[in-house]
Amino acid sequence: MVARVGSSAAAPSSAPPADSAPSAKDAPGADARPVFPEDVKRQIVRMAEDAGRMPVRGEFSLAEYDRGHGPELIWQTEKTGEICTADVVGPSTTCVALTSIPAKRVPGADVFMGGGRFYDHGQTFWAVTLIANGESIDHLACRGRDFPARAAYSTRIDGISRIIYTVVIPQELQGEYRVSVQRDGQSAEERLELNMDKVGSPVQC
Template structure:
């Protein structure tokens, strides 16, 4: 059951989703569920608490989908103690959507969604706001654990 009965609708670009996201009342886990299906995935509070502060990581994997014959990844990111502006690859900016925010152990945790083409080659950089300044860092997507690797 969502804590306080509150949940957020998670949206992605290009028509992927939607999903629901919430923090559980009893265990404090963060869970997602596809609106169209009964599958639910939860991240244990202990695994969320150990994330780097500040830092950005992939959160609960990603999904592959096709839009007009092109393959894409729908990815969720978790930012800990900072905010994400966008993702960059080969000079292209990919916007993110803030989907859900909560505080765990006194640190702000924000879940973002992003859609990226599956066929780009190169290195992804995540651009964040940290301490009032913009910073860019390499982001390991590790989508090869779910399907074909996401490369910029």
């Protein structure tokens, strides 16, 4: 169940602070770390208070994307355990109910909050959030091209590690991606459908 509301930014003890959010692989040629505007952050905090979705211990993480998309704030709410993200545009917040998270495959990787389309240097991309349950993601691959997954937030739900990742894929490469993961100290590979535009057969990837 996904709810879109006004909310603030924060995360539980397992989440890194905004200035040290982990990255599975730095984007090639990445510039300085993105900064979430303080004035927008204050708006999000006020909305979180009003909605009863304040973060655990008032902390938050910064979700970074490749190609300059974002950043977003990500946190787990203190009262309900929902995981929320806040976009600088609007600003707007999307929350995922705690009850919907354990249903994800364990171990396994799934799309977490869908994705958003954006443009960079004349190209169209999809920014997608993924969740890894009981494993970690290194990168995704399609047609011989690798796309890094950036770790944005981690927590434990029902005793299982849950890590939220961001990934950016070109609009022209949609379909079944190969996902390289680490599971119990061993490398493994999964398949994950990323067909954000609902492209008909045959898909590009």
